[in-house]
Amino acid sequence: MEKTLKKEKLNSLITGLKDKGYKTIAPKKDNNLITLCEIQEADEIHFDHVQTNNSIKEYFLPKTEKILSYTIEKTKVSIEEPEGFAVKSVVFGSRPCDAASLPIMDKVFNWDCTDKFWIERREAITIVTIACDKCDSYCFCTSVCLAPDAKQGSDVLLTKISDDEYLVETETEKGEGLIKELETVFSEPPSGTPDRQVATVEKKFEIDKVKPWLDENFVHKIWAEFSTKCIGCGACTFVCPTCHCFDIVDECTMSKGDRVKNWDGCQFKMFTLHTSGHNPRSTQDQRWRQRIMHKFKYYVEKFDNILCVGCGRCSRVCPADMNISEMLEIISTDEGQPEPVSKE
Numbered sequence: 001m002e003k004t005l006k007k008e009k010l011n012s013l014i015t016g017l018k019d020k021g022y023k024t025i026a027p028k029k030d031n032n033l034i035t036l037c038e039i040q041e042a043d044e045i046h047f048d049h050v051q052t053n054n055s056i057k058e059y060f061l062p063k064t065e066k067i068l069s070y071t072i073e074k075t076k077v078s079i080e081e082p083e084g085f086a087v088k089s090v091v092f093g094s095r096p097c098d099a100a101s102l103p104i105m106d107k108v109f110n111w112d113c114t115d116k117f118w119i120e121r122r123e124a125i126t127i128v129t130i131a132c133d134k135c136d137s138y139c140f141c142t143s144v145c146l147a148p149d150a151k152q153g154s155d156v157l158l159t160k161i162s163d164d165e166y167l168v169e170t171e172t173e174k175g176e177g178l179i180k181e182l183e184t185v186f187s188e189p190p191s192g193t194p195d196r197q198v199a200t201v202e203k204k205f206e207i208d209k210v211k212p213w214l215d216e217n218f219v220h221k222i223w224a225e226f227s228t229k230c231i232g233c234g235a236c237t238f239v240c241p242t243c244h245c246f247d248i249v250d251e252c253t254m255s256k257g258d259r260v261k262n263w264d265g266c267q268f269k270m271f272t273l274h275t276s277g278h279n280p281r282s283t284q285d286q287r288w289r290q291r292i293m294h295k296f297k298y299y300v301e302k303f304d305n306i307l308c309v310g311c312g313r314c315s316r317v318c319p320a321d322m323n324i325s326e327m328l329e330i331i332s333t334d335e336g337q338p339e340p341v342s343k344e
């Protein structure tokens with residue numbers, strides 16, 4: 001289904017969503033940060049940015065959440081499971097790369113066990129994406145088989161066609177249902193071919209050359225060269241829409257407790273530290289190699305998807321100026337490949 005949305009109708013849209021019982025999450029400016037967060041009014045929405053600082057993932061995989069509570073009385077353990085965590089919501093104005101991360105992550109959260117927290121939130125949340133009309137040097141969606149107007153993961157895709165109007169395209173039944181619920185807000189599609197204002201994102205490397213190189217170079221001096229300046233702060237993993245590692249801890253007394261799931265990250269030294277004191281990834285080059293291998297080799301082999309959508313957040317946020325697309329460019333080109341370290 002195609003429609004148009006005029007900017008002057010945004011107030012009616014956000015009010016309409018509230019009236020229909022949706023929570024609305026949208027980009028909002030707070031000092032120098034543009035954050036996807038809950039909004040109450042259309043005036044709060046920020047449009048003129050390349051990318052939000054946080055990614056969409058925290059609305060499906062929160063930074064921290066209680067997954068059960070328990071009480072212990074002598075030999076009896078009672079368990080209480082949380083309810084009401086999947087809130088009917090619309091994420092409005094996220095970027096296509098963020099939306100594309102969701103079907104990629106669906107595969108791991110429906111794999112060896114089904115994660116009800118992820119699945120129920122996926123059902124409850126509708127994604128209304130705005131195609132990028134500008135980009136920066138960190139963006140590389142076109143190098144990982146996506147585009148600034150990619151449709152994967154979006155229920156509705158908006159594309160700017162003039163300064164005050166968006167083309168509205170529904171991509172799923174859920175998206176179509178949302179547009180029908182609020183049909184008075186939308187206008188009929190333009191006659192003829194609209195002038196879609198979509199950014200041009202430069203292709204930085206040949207993705208087809210990355211995995212074959214990784215297959216052959218688990219041991220290679222390039223890993224140490226790349227990671228020398230990495231300080232292991234983990235910021236890259238927390239802002240990444242496709243990094244999904246978490247830890248589970250019990251916060252408890254002798255008689256009761258909460259089991260809590262918290263974000264974790266492969267760039268932290270303690271991530272793989274065993275109780276024995278042994279750490280199979282004791283150095284930062286091993287941890288950096290794991291991040292690249294997981295995203296561009298292991299996940300591809302297991303789920304047939306690259307675990308990166310080219311949003312560029314990890315490079316924008318890195319205090320040590322590590323740039324993932326520059327590294328992928330180096331390993332995907334013959335000239336950039338140093339000799340491997342001997343495996344003996």
Ligand code: SF4
Pocket residue numbers: 229230231232233234235236237267314317318319320321322
């Ligand atoms: S953000 Fe940069 S310095 Fe921090 S762990 Fe990631 S690559 Fe290393």
Ligand code: SF4
Pocket residue numbers: 236239240241242243295307308309310311312313314315324
């Ligand atoms: S690895 Fe970096 S560029 Fe790729 S999805 Fe994660 S944050 Fe975005």
